[in-house]
Amino acid sequence: MTRFSAGDHVQVLALGKEGHVRIPHYIRHQTGRVTEYCGTYLNPEDLAVGNTSGRAVDLYRVAFLQRQLWPDDAIPAQDTLIIEIYDHWLRSVKETENAP
Amino acid sequence: MPHDHQHGEHEALIIEDEAGNIEAQIIIDALQQVLIGKGLLTAHEVTAAIAKLESPGLHLGAKIVAKAWTDPTFKSRLLSDGRTAVQELDIPVTEARIIVVENTAQLHNLITCTLCSCYPRSILGQPPSWYISKAYRARSVREPRQVLAEFGLDLMQDIKLVVHDSNADMRYLVLPEPPHDVERYTISELETMISRDHLIGVARGVG
Numbered sequence: 001m002t003r004f005s006a007g008d009h010v011q012v013l014a015l016g017k018e019g020h021v022r023i024p025h026y027i028r029h030q031t032g033r034v035t036e037y038c039g040t041y042l043n044p045e046d047l048a049v050g051n052t053s054g055r056a057v058d059l060y061r062v063a064f065l066q067r068q069l070w071p072d073d074a075i076p077a078q079d080t081l082i083i084e085i086y087d088h089w090l091r092s093v094k095e096t097e098n099a100p
Numbered sequence: 101m102p103h104d105h106q107h108g109e110h111e112a113l114i115i116e117d118e119a120g121n122i123e124a125q126i127i128i129d130a131l132q133q134v135l136i137g138k139g140l141l142t143a144h145e146v147t148a149a150i151a152k153l154e155s156p157g158l159h160l161g162a163k164i165v166a167k168a169w170t171d172p173t174f175k176s177r178l179l180s181d182g183r184t185a186v187q188e189l190d191i192p193v194t195e196a197r198i199i200v201v202e203n204t205a206q207l208h209n210l211i212t213c214t215l216c217s218c219y220p221r222s223i224l225g226q227p228p229s230w231y232i233s234k235a236y237r238a239r240s241v242r243e244p245r246q247v248l249a250e251f252g253l254d255l256m257q258d259i260k261l262v263v264h265d266s267n268a269d270m271r272y273l274v275l276p277e278p279p280h281d282v283e284r285y286t287i288s289e290l291e292t293m294i295s296r297d298h299l300i301g302v303a304r305g306v307g
Contacts, residue, residue: 024214024267070242076258076261081264082263083267084267084268084270086268
């Protein structure tokens, strides 16, 4: 049983972790919607320091409105960005207008 | 200019030029020289490994797309499980998952990797140098329509643009729209019409 399903509204956390993380700064704090569950993968934060026995983590694809990511009215309202986010970087949020 | 601040307060510095990491190249050259000198490696083994890395390429991507255009059941398998469908064509896929995203009359897909240079290498080989450049990585998410225009693609405002940042474990291929007269062509003719840029999404129309 995964924590999120396609269609769920989520916010990307800003965990402030040091070292090798795969959640770029531009997507932290942003709210979007899960489009797809991708399965479980070894955590790159563990792999980067040679730990290959860490717990596998759930990975999701999450969609965001480009207009919400970048303050620019010239961006067409329907344009979207989809990025992969590991479970521990996500929290559930109530429905938001700022999600595709 | 005095250098009186600690680098720890910044994000990690990446030492590279647009083509690659020069410092790493020097270290690798020295390491290879030592390993060959000690008889642990031969120059032939190194070139064979490079040849293996470079043997995938656009021809495999074009084969996948032409098959999808001409075989609807293959296309639906490709869109639901890219890795398994690609392997049907005897292409050894080493990536965990391949996600194939389909362009339509109303939708255009663009692939990028903002953090490094993730790319479906076991299918398409090594990415073009611009794909690895900091400029493409930053601008493909921040102002993708301008980037497309610089590639000669003026995407209509009413076509939805979806940018896929392949920041983690998935790898992506764009399935372009077939030419409107697709049935007029043989498979091999279709394959020659497909470019690497179509499969990344910086080009759109085929034929």
